[in-house]
Amino acid sequence: xxxxxxxxxxxxxxxxxxxxARLVELGEELSRDYAGKNPLVLCVLxxxxxxxxxxxxxxSVALEMDFxxxxxxxxxxxxxxxxxVKDLGASVEGRDILIVEDIVDTGLTLSxxxxxxxxxxxxxxxxCALLLKKKTDPSTQRKVDVKYYGFECPDEFVVGYGLDFxxxxxxxxxxxxxxxxxxx
Ligand code: IMP
Ligand code: MG
Numbered sequence: 522x523x524x525x526x527x528x529x530x531x532x533x534x535x536x537x538x539x540x541x542a543r544l545v546e547l548g549e550e551l552s553r554d555y556a557g558k559n560p561l562v563l564c565v566l567x568x569x570x571x572x573x574x575x576x577x578x579x580x581s582v583a584l585e586m587d588f589x590x591x592x593x594x595x596x597x598x599x600x601x602x603x604x605x606v607k608d609l610g611a612s613v614e615g616r617d618i619l620i621v622e623d624i625v626d627t628g629l630t631l632s633x634x635x636x637x638x639x640x641x642x643x644x645x646x647x648x649c650a651l652l653l654k655k656k657t658d659p660s661t662q663r664k665v666d667v668k669y670y671g672f673e674c675p676d677e678f679v680v681g682y683g684l685d686f687x688x689x690x691x692x693x694x695x696x697x698x699x700x701x702x703x704x705x
Contacts, residue, residue: 548579568623628664
């Protein structure tokens with residue numbers, strides 16, 4: 522059956538197959554780096570929910586999962602405000618923390634979250650993002666280091682595989698660029 526959201530997509534950037542292939546590679550890298558560490562893998566809701574559920578199944582190490590929610594975006598542009606909407610249940614102190622995020626653009630959301638989590642004294646803290654937005658303007662310095670990422674994507678508004686526009690398109694099995702007329 523044809524996907525009813527398909528007409529809203531300008532172009533497909535990463536197909537289901539491309540995402541699957543990248544998950545295997547990324548999973549191997551993370552498995553090597555986190556062997557024997559029992560990391561606490563943190564999902565930043567809601568965008569990272571699909572990515573985390575796939576990536577942890579490609580990690581061949583014992584790990585724990587927890588979920589956090591922050592809000593910073595409304596529509597397609599940042600409001601500049603980051604709030605913790607749902608905090609963790611687990612303690613971070615002394616743990617190896619891997620933050621899983623859907624997409625890092627300016628890095629504002631994550632730099633705030635990293636700051637909060639560093640105060641809780643983790644043994645280590647790294648970021649794994651599905652997408653890293655390519656910055657054409659070198660003056661827009663990203664505010665966090667992203668150690669692991671799936672793809673470096675063009676500086677366009679993308680949806681699918683967890684990423685939304687006003688809560689829609691998260692369930693698209695691939696990642697695509699949304700047609701401008703859908704948000705203008
Ligand atoms: P940052 O704070 O500028 O790095 O923005 C990161 C957050 O904005 C992500 O967690 C996403 O929820 C959202 N975001 C940024 N770019 C996109 C996009 O192209 N599509 C969907 N969400 C996006
Ligand atoms: Mg998000």
